[in-house]
Amino acid sequence: MSLIEEIIRPDVREMSAYPVPDSNGFLKLDAMENPFPLPDNLKARLGSVLAEVALNRYPVPSYRSLKAKIRQHMGIPEGYDVVLGNGSDELISIIALACARKDKPAKILAPVPSFVMYALSAQIAGMEFVGVPLKADLTLDLDAMLAAIKKERPAVVYLANPHNPTGTLFTDDEIVSIIRAMENIGLVISDEAYQPFAEASFMNRLPEFPNLLVMRTVSKLGLAGIRLGYMSARPELLAEFDKVRPPYNVNVLTEATAEFAMDHIDVFNKQAEVIRSEREKLALALKRLPGIEVFPSRANFLTIRLQNADQVFEKLVSHKVLIKNIGKMHALLANCLRITVSSPEENKVFLDRFSACIQ
Structure with a gap:
């Protein structure tokens, strides 16, 4: 038996690492990123802010100032706090670790x-x-x-809203039905990564439901590079998850950048408004093409279906356009591609190349 076989869990050995394709030189429309950079005047001001960050010191572990700005600008209900994560990925891991009880089996449902x-x-x-x-x-x-829910009695139910990878926005009635079905069973998480483009949220309804947690990220808003997620729930529940959070999990550069961004949130909100408008224009243009089914989306991407999706994807790659081929993720997504909505200029380039590739 090799050393790896001796020490690494069998299920981990069978896993594949998360694939991230090389996007150098490509029109990059595969990762739901905001295409707009920070305006030049804000770049200069942010540079001055970051120059004063004490890189030789650990972050203040309470993140008091950043949390206060998130509560102020992101609609956190009065009396509620947030737990921060190195992206929402870390928050998802924290929740799983906290809920993985050893005394009885625990499940996550989505x-x-x-x-x-x-x-x-x-x-x-x-x-x-x-x-x-x-x-x-x-x-x-x-x-x-x-x-x-009735059969499995899960500890956690995830509802990505809008949903990833489809862009679907679930109705309030559907979400409330699930929250109520989970009363005295477990936690319902409204994962609102795409909230800036949906203009819908359950954040303000946290006080109504003791078993509801709302999770968001600043990645889609335009700050994917700083890796910051936050979640809010009733204080006693949030306190339990905070016990699992690693100390100093948000670095000082992320902290300073996020605070700066919160003070200029109107800039990011205006960018989101442009992306919402471009989403509708791109959807309409794609619907006009022969053989393209466009699914309704309230996110910053569009999911489409076409018969020869694999071939079109490869043609786009050869034309230096990178989108996401999601057809192998699940049988329901057969022949589906996912396209990030970008700037007007990049959307036009995509449409021109995509139209050529489906001929």
Whole structure:
């Protein structure tokens, strides 16, 4: 037996690392990033702020100032706090670690196909992941979700809203039905990574539901490079998750940049407004092309279906355009591609090259 076989868990040995393709030289529309850089005047001001950061010191572990700015600008209810993470990925891991009880089996449940980290965090924490398929039109199967909750009694239910990778926005009634079904069973997490483009949120409804947690990230807003996520729930629940959070998990450069961004949130909100407008224009243009099915989206991406998706994807790669081929993620996504909505200029380049590739 080799050293790796001796010390590494068998299920980990069978896993593959998260794939991130080389995007150098490509029109990059595969990762739901905001295409707009920080305006030049703010770049200079941020540079001055970062120059004063004490890189030789650990962060103040309470992150008091940053949390206060998030509460002020991101609609956190009065009396509620936030826990910060190195991206929402870390928050998802924290939740799994805190809920993976050793005295009884614990499960995480989510509609599928869904964000890969829900299932991955469950596996790493030693929990069972239960996936409930969406309907054929990629909308939520509420009856199946409620039946699965009754049968499986999960510790955690994830609802990415808008959903990833489909862009679907679940209705308030659907979410409330699931929250109520989970009363005295477990936690419902509204993962609102794409909230800036949906203009819908359950953040202000946290006081209504003791078993609701709302999670967000600043990545899609335009700060993917600083890796910052935050989540809010009733204080006593949040305090338990904070025990699992590694100390100093948000670095001082991220902290300073995020504080600066909160003070200029109007800039990012205006960028989101442009992306929302471009999403509708891009969807309409794609619908006009022959053989393209465009699914409704309230995120900053569009999911489409076409017969020869694999071939079109490869042609786009040869034309230096990188989108996401999601057809292998789940049977419901057969022949589907996911396209990040970008700037007007980049969207035009994409449409020109995409139109040529489907001929």
